Amino acid sequence: MSRIQAGLSVALVVLLAACGGYVKKDDLASQMAQVQAGMDQNSEAIELNSADIALMQADIDQMRADMDVMAEEMSARIEEMEDGLRFAMPVHFEFDRSDIRTVDEVNLDRFAGVVSRYYPGVVVTVEGFADPAGSTEYNKWLSQQRADNVAAYIVANSTLDASAVRAVGYGENRQVRPGAYGPEGLDNRRVAFVVEYATRDMDAPLSASAN
Numbered sequence: 001m002s003r004i005q006a007g008l009s010v011a012l013v014v015l016l017a018a019c020g021g022y023v024k025k026d027d028l029a030s031q032m033a034q035v036q037a038g039m040d041q042n043s044e045a046i047e048l049n050s051a052d053i054a055l056m057q058a059d060i061d062q063m064r065a066d067m068d069v070m071a072e073e074m075s076a077r078i079e080e081m082e083d084g085l086r087f088a089m090p091v092h093f094e095f096d097r098s099d100i101r102t103v104d105e106v107n108l109d110r111f112a113g114v115v116s117r118y119y120p121g122v123v124v125t126v127e128g129f130a131d132p133a134g135s136t137e138y139n140k141w142l143s144q145q146r147a148d149n150v151a152a153y154i155v156a157n158s159t160l161d162a163s164a165v166r167a168v169g170y171g172e173n174r175q176v177r178p179g180a181y182g183p184e185g186l187d188n189r190r191v192a193f194v195v196e197y198a199t200r201d202m203d204a205p206l207s208a209s210a211n
Contacts, residue, residue: 060197063118067195070114074107084196086127087111091150093189095133095182098145100153108150112158115195119160125194126151128169131185136171144169150191 067087071078076089089111091104100108115122128147130139147167155162176187 063114063122063195066114066117070110074110081194081196084194086192086194088190088192091191092186093146095131095185095189096142098142098149100149105153108153109157111193112154112160115154116158116160119158119164121197122164123196124154124160124165125196126154126165126167127192127194128167129174129188129190129192130172131181131188132172132175132179133181133185140169140171142169143171146189146191
């Protein structure tokens with residue numbers, strides 16, 4: 001017995017019970033037709049949902065392929081995550097500065113172009129970092145300024161809506177070169193990007209670790 005047939009049988013039992021076990025033939029036929037119509041609509045909805053899921057997965061696969069190509073060209077690193085990926089490309093900052101360097105604008109433009117292809121299918125989180133010079137509180141503030149500036153740049157140079165781009169500063173956590181600052185700490189003064197398919201609540205806490 002198919003699921004639809006089983007559901008129809010259950011519906012029939014419920015109908016008979018509601019009518020005290022007796023129902024006119026014409027009424028029963030009408031009620032069964034209504035039940036069948038409802039089940040047909042549910043079946044169509046399931047098929048449409050399956051098609052949407054297939055298209056979504058195709059977009060995810062293509063996005064990851066495009067990101068792989070970009071990572072190779074930019075000498076970037078990609079880290080797989082549960083709901084997306086973390087993309088670390090060479091976007092750095094001068095000591096104690098949060099403005100975007102001209103040399104990094106080309107990479108940001110390329111990144112913005114790739115993620116724009118999948119809007120509104122993606123959510124981008126810009127993660128800002130600092131070297132260990134200065135206080136923990138100041139480094140947290142400075143890294144947030146860096147993330148905010150890059151997020152604003154991406155929104156201004158892509159089709160992404162501001163609601164699809166968020167920024168968070170992690171201060172001196174997750175240093176690439178532990179303890180390095182000044183001219184030697186350039187790798188620590190950076191941003192990274194978490195690219196997720198837009199399925200989770202934008203108001204939910206970030207899943208990225210600050211360790």
